[in-house]
Amino acid sequence: MSEQVLSARDVRMTFGGVVALDGASVDVRPGRVCGLIGRNGSGKSTLFNCLTGFLKPTSGHVLLDGRDITGHAPHEVMRAGIARTFQTPRIDFQTTGRDAVLCGLYPQVRHGFLASLLGLPGALKEERELNGRADAVVARMHMQSWATDQVSKLSMGRVRSVEVARAIAADARYLLLDEPAAGIGREEMKVLADEIRGLADRGIGVLLVEHNFSLIRMLCDEVTVLDAGSVIFRGTAEGARRDERVMQLYLGTAAAEAT
Ligand SMILES: Nc1ncnc2c1ncn2[C@@H]1O[C@H](COP(=O)(O)OP(=O)(O)OP(=O)(O)O)[C@@H](O)[C@H]1O
Ligand SMILES: [Mg+2]
Numbered sequence: 066m067s068e069q070v071l072s073a074r075d076v077r078m079t080f081g082g083v084v085a086l087d088g089a090s091v092d093v094r095p096g097r098v099c100g101l102i103g104r105n106g107s108g109k110s111t112l113f114n115c116l117t118g119f120l121k122p123t124s125g126h127v128l129l130d131g132r133d134i135t136g137h138a139p140h141e142v143m144r145a146g147i148a149r150t151f152q153t154p155r156i157d158f159q160t161t162g163r164d165a166v167l168c169g170l171y172p173q174v175r176h177g178f179l180a181s182l183l184g185l186p187g188a189l190k191e192e193r194e195l196n197g198r199a200d201a202v203v204a205r206m207h208m209q210s211w212a213t214d215q216v217s218k219l220s221m222g223r224v225r226s227v228e229v230a231r232a233i234a235a236d237a238r239y240l241l242l243d244e245p246a247a248g249i250g251r252e253e254m255k256v257l258a259d260e261i262r263g264l265a266d267r268g269i270g271v272l273l274v275e276h277n278f279s280l281i282r283m284l285c286d287e288v289t290v291l292d293a294g295s296v297i298f299r300g301t302a303e304g305a306r307r308d309e310r311v312m313q314l315y316l317g318t319a320a321a322e323a324t
Contacts, residue, residue: 067131069095071147071239071270076115076125078108078294085111087294088125093239093270098261100281100302101274103291104314109274110152112291113243116272117149118142129239148237152244152274154228158217162208162227165216167199169234199234205263206230207256222249229257239270246280258284278315282306290314 071093078086086108093099101109114120116127121136128134129145137145148169156165203212206226216224229245242261246254261284265271275281281288282302290298290311298304298311305311 069130069238069270070128071116071130071272072126072128073112073116074126074128076112076122076127078111078115078120079123084294086115086122086125089291089294089296091272091289091296093241093272095238095270096265096268097286098265098271098273098284100285100288101272101291102276102278102281102288102305107291108294109291110243111294113149113241113272113274116142116241117147143235143237146238147241148232148235148239149241150225150228150232150243150245152247154224156216156224156228156231159215161213161215162219162223162230163199163203163212165227166202166208166212166230166234167195169202169231170195170198170236198236202230202234205260206233207253222253225249226253226257229260233260233264237269239272240264241272243274244276245273246275246277254280278302278306 073089073091075088075090076086077084077088089108089112091099091101091112101112103109111120115122118137118139118141126133126135129147134142134145203209206229208226208230211219211223216227219227225245225248229242232240232242246257249257258280261271261273273281273285285302287300288298288302288305289296290305292314298308
C-alpha cells in the first residue's frame, strides 16, 4: 500500500504574467498539523486551490495517497476525502449555521433525495444519523447558543466558525483551513485550536494557513514557508523562528503593518 500523504509536487501556477507558485511542494500527513505561512501574496491560497481542484496547476502534480489527482474537479477531490475552508467564507448567508454544517455532511450521503422524500426507512435512519452528527460538530465548536441564527446575522468570527464546522462535518481525511482564525475572538480561537489539535489526534491531516505565529507554534508539528511562490523553509515552528530569512520576512511584515 502506498504511503498516506496529500502532496503538492513542484506546483507552478501562473496567471498571465503573474507567477503565483513557482515549483512549490508541500506534504500533509495523517495525524499532523502542517502550517503554511508566508507574506501576503506569497501563494498560500493559490496552493490550496491547486490542492483542491479549484485551479489546475500550470505544471506539477497533486498526489493523494500516491494517486495523481492533479486537475480533478473540486467535488471529486472532496469525495476523495479532502475538505477545505476559504479565506473569504463561502456560505449561503440565508441559511442557519446548523444547516450549513448539515450541508457539509453531503459527501457522505448514501440515499438519494427521492428516497428521503418518499420517507424510505433507510433514508430516514440516515437523516437521523446526519442530524446527530451535525449536532455533535455544533456542540464541539461551542455553537449551540447561536447555531439556529441566520448566517447573515452572525459576526464575521462566527461565520468563519460555521465554515470550519462545515468542513469538519465532511469527515474528511485531510482538512485544509485558510486563515480560520482571522477576525475571531479569543474564546473562539481557543475552541478552534483545541478542535484542530483534536482532529489531528484522531488521525486527520491538517494544512493550516495562519498569520498568527503563536497559534502556529502552539498547533503545528511542522511548517512550510512560502515566499514569492517558492518554499523557502520546511521544518518545525521553532526552526522557522530561528531561521533568519523567515524571521526577516515576519519582522518586515510586522514593521510594515505597524506603519
Ligand atoms: N485568480 C487570479 N488571477 C490573477 N492573479 C492571481 C489570482 N489569484 C492569485 N493571484 C496572484 O497570485 C499571487 C498569490 O496570491 P495568493 O492569494 O495565493 O496569496 P496568499 O499567500 O494567499 O496571500 P494572502 O496572505 O494575502 O491571503 C498574488 O500575486 C495574487 O495577486
Ligand atoms: Mg490567501
